[in-house]
Amino acid sequence: xxxxxxxxVALVAASSRGLGFAVAEELAAEGASIVMCSRSSESIQSxxxxxxxxxxxxxxxxxxxxxxxxxxxxxxxxGIEKFGRIDILVTNAGGPPAGKFANLGTEAWEEASRTxxxxxxxxxxxxxxxxxxxxxxxxxxxxxxxxxxxxxxxILSNSLRAAVTGFAKTLANEVAADGITVNNIxxxxxxxxxxxxxxxxxxxxxxxxxSKIVSRWESEIPMRRLGTPKEFAALAAFLVSERASYIxxxxxxxxxxxxxxxx
Numbered sequence: 417x418x419x420x421x422x423x424x425v426a427l428v429a430a431s432s433r434g435l436g437f438a439v440a441e442e443l444a445a446e447g448a449s450i451v452m453c454s455r456s457s458e459s460i461q462s463x464x465x466x467x468x469x470x471x472x473x474x475x476x477x478x479x480x481x482x483x484x485x486x487x488x489x490x491x492x493x494x495g496i497e498k499f500g501r502i503d504i505l506v507t508n509a510g511g512p513p514a515g516k517f518a519n520l521g522t523e524a525w526e527e528a529s530r531t532x533x534x535x536x537x538x539x540x541x542x543x544x545x546x547x548x549x550x551x552x553x554x555x556x557x558x559x560x561x562x563x564x565x566x567x568x569x570x571i572l573s574n575s576l577r578a579a580v581t582g583f584a585k586t587l588a589n590e591v592a593a594d595g596i597t598v599n600n601i602x603x604x605x606x607x608x609x610x611x612x613x614x615x616x617x618x619x620x621x622x623x624x625x626x627s628k629i630v631s632r633w634e635s636e637i638p639m640r641r642l643g644t645p646k647e648f649a650a651l652a653a654f655l656v657s658e659r660a661s662y663i664x665x666x667x668x669x670x671x672x673x674x675x676x677x678x679x
Contacts, residue, residue: 419653419658421446422446422447422448423449424448424503425449425495425499425501425502425503426448426449426503427451427453427504427506427543428443428451428506429507429539430454430509431506432456432459434608434610435508435603435649436508436558437463438649439508439648440467442650442652443506443652444467445470449474450464450467450474450475451478451502452464454479454480455480456479464476476495482535482538483531484530485538488535488538489538489542492539492542496546501546502543502547503554504553504556505540505553505554505555506557507540512532512576514570517571520572525572528576532577533576533579533583536557536583540587547591548591550595552595552596553595553596555597555599556599556652557581557584557599558603558652559581559601560603561604562574563581563600564669564675565674565677581600584598589665599667600666600667601670602670602675604637604643604669604672604675605633605634605637606645606670607644611630630642636674638672638673643671643672651670
């Protein structure tokens with residue numbers, strides 16, 4: 417299936433590893449030019465080189481902390497300088513610390529808000545004018561299954577990713593007539609470093625082993641296994657493609673059936 421992504425330019429946030437890297441890799445394989453970014457200069461350069469060596473030179477890898485507005489602006493400006501436009505925005509951010517409300521202070525909430533919510537607002541605000549000008553655009557937010565079914569001990573993620581969902585649904589209606597779609601993709605338990613770290617944190621708290629935590633998660637998933645980043649990236653590529661031009665305002669889980677809700 418030709419997704420119609422050849423010649424498009426995608427900005428993929430937090431793309432040095434995990435889900436972000438998998439999405440950037442999938443879009444590059446489909447012929448899109450890629451702007452990649454993450455906090456670590458060494459990691460993002462390595463990731464960018466890996467993709468460019470396999471799929472071509474149209475990759476720009478930039479270090480930047482997207483919780484900081486100045487870095488968001490710099491990443492966007494470098495992308496425009498190199499490629500002239502941004503057609504596709506994939507927002508993404510590492511998950512905030514696990515914890516219960518009583519153990520998380522104001523600073524933790526403010527940092528998580530900058531990382532999970534404000535970065536989405538800043539990036540969207542920058543890319544929308546160009547998308548409207550060209551009459552075509554795709555905004556895809558990587559959130560979490562927690563927005564449909566909150567996960568214990570993840571109150572920061574549960575709360576702030578839900579805020580992104582409300583923002584995206586409202587924005588989708590505002591820009592639909594401009595040829596711009598806005599959707600959310602919800603990863604479930606996927607074999608990434610973030611999920612391994614979460615398993616380790618829970619294991620230490622429970623006096624258990626991380627492998628047992630993972631086994632418990634797998635027992636709750638109808639497919640009885642964790643997902644892979646590549647499986648996740650396949651849906652992401654479709655949602656930002658020409659083929660998905662009539663899909664907007666949606667939140668789609670990629671979770672092996674874990675979510676129990678009807679909608």
